[in-house]
Amino acid sequence: MKNNFIKSIIIGTFAGFVLGLLLWWMEKITGEKVYTLLLNVDFIFQGIRLSLWIEWLFHLIISWLLVYIYLIMLQFCKTWFRRLLLILLLSFLAASSYIPLTILAIKETPALTNGIAIMLWTMGHLFYGISVFYFSNFLHVHK
Template sequence: MIKSGITIGLISGSVLGLFLKWIETITGKKVYTLLLNIDFIPVIGAVTWPESIEFFFHLLIAFIIGILFVYAAKKFTTQSWKWLLVISTILTLPTIPLYFPLTILAIKETPALNDFMAILYWTIGHLLFALTLAYSYYFMQKRSSHK
C-alpha cells in the first residue's frame, strides 16, 4: 500500500509540478514558484535550496496524498473509475484553497491574491493531479490483475 501510494504520488506530483512549471514559463505567472515555495517555514525556509530539493519537498506531500488515496481506495474496495475519481478529488480539493495562505505567507514573489488567471492555473493543475492520481491507481490495478 505504501509503495503504491508513493508511486502514484510521484507520478501525480510530477505531473502537477511539470504542468505548473510549463504554465509559469509560458505566462510568467509564478504558480510553480508558489508550489515549491517554503521560504516562510522556520529554519528550512531560511536555506536557499536548489530547485530539485524544493521539488522533492513538494513530492513528499504528494507521497502522503498518494498513500492516503491508496488506503481509501482499498478501504472502500473500489476499482470503479468513477469512485476512484471521487476519492482523488476529495483528497485533492483542500489543496486548491491553499493558494491563498501560501500566497499571503510567501516572502518571495508569487502571484497576487486576486490574480484570477493564476488561481485558475493553480486549480487546473491540482485537478490534473487528482485525475492523474485516480488514473495511475486504476492503471496499476488493471495491470496487476492481468499478471
C-alpha cells in the same frame, strides 16, 4: 506491490511530476508564478536558500502523503465513480493550499486575488488528481 507506502511513492512521484511540469510550463507561458508557488517552502526555511532538488523533494513528499491518504480511503470507495469523486475532493483540497502558501510566502508569488493564477493552480491540481486516478488504475490498486 501490496504495500500502500510503496504504491504511494510510485503513484505520487509520477503524478507529482505531472503537476510540477504542468505548472512550470504554465508559468513559462503566462508569467504567473504558479510553479514558484508550488515549490514555495521559503517560509519554513527563512534565510536559507534551498536548491531546486530540495524544493522538489518537499513537493514530492506532499504528493506521496496525498496519494497515501487516497489509497487508504479507497477501501470505502468500491465503485469507479466514488473513487473519481474521492480524488477530485482530494485535488480540491490540495488546490486550496493556494491561500496559505500565498499568505506565508516570502518570495514573490501570485496575489490572493489573482484570478488567472488561481485558475491555473486549480487546473494543475485537477490534472494531478486525474493523474493519481489514472496511475492507480494502471497499477490496479483498486482490485
